[in-house]
Amino acid sequence: MQIDQMVCIGCGECIxxxxxxxxxxxxxVAEIDFDLCVECGTCKRYAPCPVDAIHESPETDQWPRVLRREFSDPGIAHSTTKGYxxxxxxxxxxxxxxRVKPGRVALAMEFGRPGISTRLGELEKMTTALAGAGVHFxxxxxxxxLLADPATGKMREDVKNERVLSAILEIEFNTDQLPRMLSVVEGVEQSLDTVFSLGLYTRLNDDGSIPVLSMLEGLGVPVRPNAKVNMGLGKPLVLD
Ligand code: SF4
Ligand code: SF4
Structure with a gap:
């Protein structure tokens, strides 16, 4: 995004x-820090600019900068997954x-949040460590x-400098690998230059119990089960 310096009257409304x-x-007059901007589009959509001085820059839709927009603007679909x-x-x-079968566990890791953001290169610290532990991305x-090689977890060089509001990395593995994977995540988490949060997903046992609960308690991990179920998106699975 950019502000037309010849049009802006410096009212400060957009800041x-x-x-x-x-x-x-x-x-x-106001200006946008090109490196900090994650192309979320909020200023253009909502700031009451009296002179219509806020516009997309020529690079907004160019690779790799377009990734900022795909990850940060909820109105823009990702070119890869078509998701928003x-x-x-x-x-x-x-x-x-x-997606996650019985006997398997998934971790969803969020890097960055509004107000903080992250460079995509930060995720490589985690992807390389996890690839070495044999996870499935x-x-x-x-x-x-964005991984150049899922076997090593290395990211494409041309995307690493792009800054986004936040990005979610998802991995999956067999339940018995959970202690090792959490240890890998914990080892990397301290080195991240952004905020980080972790969610764990698993299918319930047939009796409704949570398969990894005792394992997590044994590891000293506080557990706060979240029973959020996104009904309405499809037919719930009974057996799979
Ligand atoms: S990050 Fe979003 S709100 Fe901020 S300047 Fe860029 S497009 Fe505008
Ligand atoms: S709202 Fe418009 S005129 Fe006011 S500072 Fe921002 S860009 Fe400039």
């Missing part, structure tokens, strides 16, 4: 609308997608498409 503080006003927002249904729709996730 508070930017979730990453990329709009600056230091010399009368972070571009993945996430495992929380598992009741209708059946979820195919229907836009982050997986």
């Amino acid at each position: 508070a609308y930017c979730p990453v503080k990329a709009v600056k006003q230091e010399s009368g 927002g972070r571009g993945t249904e996430e495992s929380k729709t598992n009741d209708v997608t059946g 979820e195919e229907k996730n836009p982050v997986t498409f």
